[in-house]
Amino acid sequence: MNKNTQRYQRSFQNLHLSEDFPERVEAQLGKERKDKEMKISNFARAAAVIGACVVTLGAGGLCYAADVCGIRTQVGVWLNGQKVMVEADSEERGAFNWEDANGNTGAYGGNTFDENGNEMWLNAEELAEVINNDPSLRKVGDRAVLYYKNLSFDVTDQIREDGTMYVHIEDPLNPYTYINFDEIAEDHYSGWTDEVPEEGIEYYELDATGLTPEGTPAPKRQEGEIRAFCVTAGK
Amino acid sequence: MTPDLKEICKKYGDRLYAAAFSICRQQQDAEDAVQECLIRLYRSDTEFESEEHLKAWLLRVTVNAAKSIRRTFWNRNRTSYEEYMDSLGFEDPSDRSLMDAVLALPEKYRIVVHLHYYEGYRTREIAQILELSENTVKTRLFNSRKILKAKLEGWEDE
Numbered sequence: 001m002n003k004n005t006q007r008y009q010r011s012f013q014n015l016h017l018s019e020d021f022p023e024r025v026e027a028q029l030g031k032e033r034k035d036k037e038m039k040i041s042n043f044a045r046a047a048a049v050i051g052a053c054v055v056t057l058g059a060g061g062l063c064y065a066a067d068v069c070g071i072r073t074q075v076g077v078w079l080n081g082q083k084v085m086v087e088a089d090s091e092e093r094g095a096f097n098w099e100d101a102n103g104n105t106g107a108y109g110g111n112t113f114d115e116n117g118n119e120m121w122l123n124a125e126e127l128a129e130v131i132n133n134d135p136s137l138r139k140v141g142d143r144a145v146l147y148y149k150n151l152s153f154d155v156t157d158q159i160r161e162d163g164t165m166y167v168h169i170e171d172p173l174n175p176y177t178y179i180n181f182d183e184i185a186e187d188h189y190s191g192w193t194d195e196v197p198e199e200g201i202e203y204y205e206l207d208a209t210g211l212t213p214e215g216t217p218a219p220k221r222q223e224g225e226i227r228a229f230c231v232t233a234g235k
Numbered sequence: 236m237t238p239d240l241k242e243i244c245k246k247y248g249d250r251l252y253a254a255a256f257s258i259c260r261q262q263q264d265a266e267d268a269v270q271e272c273l274i275r276l277y278r279s280d281t282e283f284e285s286e287e288h289l290k291a292w293l294l295r296v297t298v299n300a301a302k303s304i305r306r307t308f309w310n311r312n313r314t315s316y317e318e319y320m321d322s323l324g325f326e327d328p329s330d331r332s333l334m335d336a337v338l339a340l341p342e343k344y345r346i347v348v349h350l351h352y353y354e355g356y357r358t359r360e361i362a363q364i365l366e367l368s369e370n371t372v373k374t375r376l377f378n379s380r381k382i383l384k385a386k387l388e389g390w391e392d393e
Contacts, residue, residue, distance in 0.1 A: 003391050008337070008352035011330040014323045015253045017266060022244045025273050029240070121303075 075128040080138065080145075081152040088124035133174045135167060135228075137181050146206075151226060153206045158230045168203045170227040203229035243273065247290065250354070251297045257349040258301040260338050262319050268301035275300075294354065295364045298346055329389070336386045344379040347372055 018024075074085050122130065135148040137155070146153045148169050159165045167179045178197050197203065206228045251272060255265035275296050283289040325331040337348060350356045350364060358376070362369045384390045 002393065003389075004393065005352050005355070007329070007333055007389075008348075010327075011325070011333040011337075012253045012257075012349070012353050013249075014325055014330065014334075015249065015256050017244070017248045017252045017269065018262075021248065021266060021269070022241050025244070025270050026240060028270060028274060029277055 073124050075124050077128050077131045078149045081147050166201045166231045168229040205229050255301040257345045264304050271300035272297040344375050347375040348379045
């Protein structure tokens, strides 16, 4: 073994998984087993969405050859309630580098599955759709703010004592609308999306300033309008 | 037959995490990538012919998961990276310098370097795992070595 290899291995042997990692995977696997039938139906739905996207891009004359370097395209994404245009530059299959007008940079990638469970890489516009359909929960000062597309809600008082929060976004254009936020890292929360509500959870509607008081009838909304719901703290 | 989860974690967990970390440079994302890989393992019907086959499969899926991780990049910042690196407790400062230098390489170089120096794979094997041409792997290794040599004291010519 040469000296470079020895040095490299000594350095990277300092990296270890968290102690509770196996238990977390075991818990997730348990959930996977429970949701297996539902996920099969998700694959079929995702395939339909992706199929439609490919047709649209083809008609527009854009090229998204999966592994060709240097393809750049501008895509609009919602970022903390603001729509910003980002430059997506395909570097490798399924991986895109991004840069917005303010010089913020980073990378994003994603995949989905066809009806047979085969993996398919997303292109830039499909990735933008995924980003736009994902609500985010961020810490802003000492407050917690839920962002979804052009909407923002102060949900500080809705986060439960154990740090979790269950959210439901009612958006006719997005089927994955139940989000369970469960962990905070730095200034944002992570979570996962689902098509069905968490068992035993009662959701209350939010307005732009927070929670609608219990018992107050939800205001009449226009057809197709996006609405947000979540649980109150401690419930 | 799929091996026991705890056994898999014990045997491969840290090396998969190291591979994912070399791409994500972020603890949570790297752990998510490893978790995604293990979940796919238990979903998969793949018959593994050998330990080597299993290891290569795990690495390939982890690498792909790390690249695909559904996490918005703008929520990350360098503070978390610095804090995490400080928490690792490197015995020798040069070990930290090496990891910093590797993680500062472009992403497409990092994983090639990692599979070569940490996992001991040859060019052809790396090309298979990453689904790249051997020439691409060679070029990336060559360029990476040049950068590391310029940055790191004592990095030897190969």
